[in-house]
Amino acid sequence: MNLKDFEIKNFIPLITLFILVILLTIVNPEFLTVYNLKSIFIQASVLMILSTGVTFIILTGGIDLSIGALISLASVLIAVLLPNLGYFAFFIVILVGALAGLINGLVITKGKVPSFIVTLGTSGIWLSLAYVLCNGKPIALSTKYRHYIGWMSGEVFGIPNIVIIALSTVALFWFVLNSTTFGKYIFSIGNGERASILSGIKVNRIRTMAFMLNSTLVAFGGILLFGRLSAGNPNVGASYLLPAIASVIVGGTDLTGGFGGVKRSIVGVFIITLIKNGMNVIGVEAFAQQIVFGSIMIIFAALSMDREKIEILK
Amino acid sequence: MLSFDNDFLKKLKKYDYTFIVPIVFLIAIWVTIFTVNPLFLNLRSILSVLVTAVPLIICAFGVTHVIRLGSIDLSIEGQAAFSAVLVSFLLQNNLNNFDLGFWAVIIAVLATTLIGLLNGVIHTQVKIPSFISSFGLGAIATGAAILIYRGEPISITDNGFRGFFTNWNFNIPNILFITAVVFIFLYYLQKKTIIGTYVDAIGGDEKLTRLNGIPVDKFKIISFGIAGFCYGIAGVILAARLGTGTADLSTGLLLNSIAAVLLGGTALQGGNGGVIRTLIGAIIISSLKTGIIVLRINPYFQEGFIGIVLVTVLLLGAKRGKLVINK
Numbered sequence: 001m002n003l004k005d006f007e008i009k010n011f012i013p014l015i016t017l018f019i020l021v022i023l024l025t026i027v028n029p030e031f032l033t034v035y036n037l038k039s040i041f042i043q044a045s046v047l048m049i050l051s052t053g054v055t056f057i058i059l060t061g062g063i064d065l066s067i068g069a070l071i072s073l074a075s076v077l078i079a080v081l082l083p084n085l086g087y088f089a090f091f092i093v094i095l096v097g098a099l100a101g102l103i104n105g106l107v108i109t110k111g112k113v114p115s116f117i118v119t120l121g122t123s124g125i126w127l128s129l130a131y132v133l134c135n136g137k138p139i140a141l142s143t144k145y146r147h148y149i150g151w152m153s154g155e156v157f158g159i160p161n162i163v164i165i166a167l168s169t170v171a172l173f174w175f176v177l178n179s180t181t182f183g184k185y186i187f188s189i190g191n192g193e194r195a196s197i198l199s200g201i202k203v204n205r206i207r208t209m210a211f212m213l214n215s216t217l218v219a220f221g222g223i224l225l226f227g228r229l230s231a232g233n234p235n236v237g238a239s240y241l242l243p244a245i246a247s248v249i250v251g252g253t254d255l256t257g258g259f260g261g262v263k264r265s266i267v268g269v270f271i272i273t274l275i276k277n278g279m280n281v282i283g284v285e286a287f288a289q290q291i292v293f294g295s296i297m298i299i300f301a302a303l304s305m306d307r308e309k310i311e312i313l314k
Numbered sequence: 315m316l317s318f319d320n321d322f323l324k325k326l327k328k329y330d331y332t333f334i335v336p337i338v339f340l341i342a343i344w345v346t347i348f349t350v351n352p353l354f355l356n357l358r359s360i361l362s363v364l365v366t367a368v369p370l371i372i373c374a375f376g377v378t379h380v381i382r383l384g385s386i387d388l389s390i391e392g393q394a395a396f397s398a399v400l401v402s403f404l405l406q407n408n409l410n411n412f413d414l415g416f417w418a419v420i421i422a423v424l425a426t427t428l429i430g431l432l433n434g435v436i437h438t439q440v441k442i443p444s445f446i447s448s449f450g451l452g453a454i455a456t457g458a459a460i461l462i463y464r465g466e467p468i469s470i471t472d473n474g475f476r477g478f479f480t481n482w483n484f485n486i487p488n489i490l491f492i493t494a495v496v497f498i499f500l501y502y503l504q505k506k507t508i509i510g511t512y513v514d515a516i517g518g519d520e521k522l523t524r525l526n527g528i529p530v531d532k533f534k535i536i537s538f539g540i541a542g543f544c545y546g547i548a549g550v551i552l553a554a555r556l557g558t559g560t561a562d563l564s565t566g567l568l569l570n571s572i573a574a575v576l577l578g579g580t581a582l583q584g585g586n587g588g589v590i591r592t593l594i595g596a597i598i599i600s601s602l603k604t605g606i607i608v609l610r611i612n613p614y615f616q617e618g619f620i621g622i623v624l625v626t627v628l629l630l631g632a633k634r635g636k637l638v639i640n641k
Contacts (some may be wrong), residue, residue, distance in 0.1 A: 013529075063445065065388075116386065116445045117572065117582060121624035124569045128618025136614060143469060242453050253381045287464065290457030298450040302440045313443055314384045314520075 010140075013252045013267045017065035020274045022262070028281045037088025038160065044273040046168035046221050050244040051251075051265040052173045053217030054298075056210045058248050060189045060295060061257030062108070062115035064211065067218045068241030070100055072234045073130040079232025082148055083300055089148075090223060097219025098212050100126060100204040105208030130234040140234040142228075152227030173213075174262040185200040186210060190257025239271070242290065247272045252304045259306060271296075320562075332579035332631075336594050343601045351608050365487045366596035368602030369394070369548040371593060372493060373567050374574040375500050376544025377395075378592045380539040381575050384517045385437065385444035385582025387541050389452030391572050392459070393429055397422045397549025399459040399468065402559025406472040409463070415472065423546035430542015434535030444538075459561040468559040472505055479554035488549055496547060500589045503540070511538055517584025566617055573624040574599045581631065599623075 024031045027162070050067060057064045081089035103209045104292050107118045141149070153162045177183040188196045195205050221240075226232055251259025251268025275292060307313075325387045348355050373390050380387045403410070404418035414421070429451065436447040449624050450456025470476060481488050504510035512533045524530050552563045579589025602623065 049351060065449075107625055107629060109632075113582060113628045113631075114386075114445075116388070117576075118628060120388075120572065120624065121621045122567055123624060124566075124617040124624070126618075128615055128621065131614035132612055132618075213541030242449075245449070249446075255443065268402065285461070285464065287460040290453045291461070292457075294450040294453035294457065297453075298436060298440070298442065298447060301446050301450075303444045307441055313437070313441055314386075 017267055024278050027198050041163045042160055044269050045162045046224050046283050049169050049217050049221045049268045051247045051269050052170050052262050054244050054248045055216035055262050055265045057214050058253050059186050059257055060210050064119045066119040068237040069217045071222040071237030071240050073126040074144045074219040075226040076130045076134045076232040076234050078226045080224050083145050083262035093219050097216045101212035103217025105211035109204035138231050140231040149227040177262055215220035242293050243272050246293045250300045254303050255305050316589045340598045342606050347605050348607050363604050368493050369488050369552050370570050371596040372544050372548040373587050374571040374596045376541035377571050378575050380541050382513050382517045387448045389448040391564040392452030392455030393426045393545035394549040395561040396455040396459040397426045397546040398563045399462045399559040400551040402468040402470045402553045403462050405470050408469045418551050426542040426546030427539050430537040434538030438531040438534050447607045453579055470557050474553050504588050570599050573620050576627050606632045
């Protein structure tokens with residue numbers, strides 16, 4: 001543990017989460033019941049998977065604005081394929097996710113263009129495909145195929161399957177980030193791309209892999225969302241883009257890359273989920289959520305950014 | 315003879331193809347449209363394509379200055395939606411008793427100008443990259459827009475207001491005059507004022523500009539303000555055209571506007587380009603969409619097609635950039 005970890009600003013996300021829990025317990029006496037906590041974990045599960053992926057991207061100093069569109073595409077694609085292909089459909093959707101990430105990564109690294117502009121462009125493409133696939137209308141999964149998504153909706157020892165799936169995915173990628181060479185390269189690229197190139201790291205390949213990893217997780221998130229709703233909906237993804245990016249930034253991962261991690265993003269996910277939950281309890285309209293998420297994202301981005309690393313800000 | 319050849323080749327190499335290629339592309343699109351459907355070959359249908367493109371053209375004008383700085387503005391949709399909803403809220407409508415007439419337009423445009431300025435202030439003073447400040451602020455503006463009407467669309471009953479934006483005079487739609495005024499204003503800013511000069515300087519080399527004692531932050535904030543002003547006008551036009559104010563009126567404007575700027579040949583790294591190029595880029599985008607309809611391709615492909623065009627432009631422009639490290 002180096003000195004940087006002891007800086008007070010690194011504990012702001014945890015403190016925020018703690019204060020939120022206390023506030024919510026005061027406002028809502030039923031907050032700390034098993035039933036309520038269970039529903040909060042279920043609410044947070046898809047977001048946990050998304051923000052785990054986005055963490056890898058932001059750690060390299062990039063951003064992915066196409067995740068919302070890709071969730072929509074994944075959820076529609078699985079709805080179209082599942083009745084025809086059965087369990088094989090999940091595999092196809094995951095593969096499509098990886099392919100989408102590959103396209104993002106290749107255009108970013110070969111074209112030498114910032115990730116936000118490329119992913120803005122590809123988000124248009126994914127969303128279009130989603131709309132074309134379902135002709136603009138949500139596709140409900142007919143009851144005779146419901147057994148295919150049973151693995152997402154059950155419970156084991158009182159813990160919902162979706163929560164177990166989400167937590168084990170997070171644990172797996174926490175391990176990938178912290179204990180593999182790939183993870184070390186991710187941090188290295190975020191800390192200094194030029195130095196990483198000079199020390200022989202295949203920066204372009206690692207960045208492309210990071211985008212593939214993220215998009216694969218996003219496609220998986222789309223599948224889980226489909227499982228929760230039992231329907232593929234092209235409009236469903238848009239509402240996940242801001243929370244996914246906000247939770248990574250609120251968790252304290254540095255926007256310029258190189259500092260942060262999966263654990264922080266999970267703290268961020270729970271901050272976002274609890275704020276959402278709290279706003280419902282107090283009776284603030286759901287419309288106001290975007291205002292709150294946008295504001296806290298800007299505030300936390302300002303708090304956690306290491307400004308010594310970049311000379312000019314664009 | 316050889317020297318002539320060399321000179322000619324040099325001239326060819328020096329020539330800025332980023333200006334001529336979009337025009338050729340535009341002509342190709344229209345030749346295709348006319349070939350497939352000769353009925354399009356009249357002034358009225360060409361004008362109507364232009365009219366459809368107006369909100370896009372004006373938003374793209376706004377973001378041009380920001381991109382010339384080397385920055386980006388992702389709050390286009392949010393700001394345009396906020397302006398559209400605010401103007402319908404303040405005009406004579408079915409929900410409340412406000413009837414501010416043209417004051418509503420002024421307030422809405424002023425409001426987005428302030429949001430734009432705020433965007434610049436957050437970016438330069440709080441010191442976070444413009445893509446994240448504008449992403450956050452765009453979400454806030456969208457949220458504010460939805461909060462104003464709480465999910466219930468506002469119908470504008472002020473026919474004078476709608477007429478002003480939708481009528482034709484001298485066989486030309488009114489909003490084309492408005493667009494021309496905005497264009498001339500922005501072109502003047504870009505070519506004849508220090509704002510334009512310094513915006514180019516900042517986009518070209520921000521460090522050097524700062525070292526020369528130019529108040530970089532001030533000009534950045536002004537540029538974001540001008541952008542907000544444009545989104546405000548675009549939002550008002552959207553509301554006037556449809557007669558209702560909702561937050562999803564502006565859907566697609568972000569991708570389309572940025573694609574229009576880059577397609578026109580303004581470089582993402584900043585320092586060059588301008589509103590004339592953006593005008594051409596925006597007309598190309600709008601013509602492409604018309605082309606998709608004329609060719610009877612599924613209209614849901616429109617946005618995806620624009621996305622493909624944007625990605626292609628980014629790949630083609632790869633060698634032109636000065637950006638070595640990209641984030």
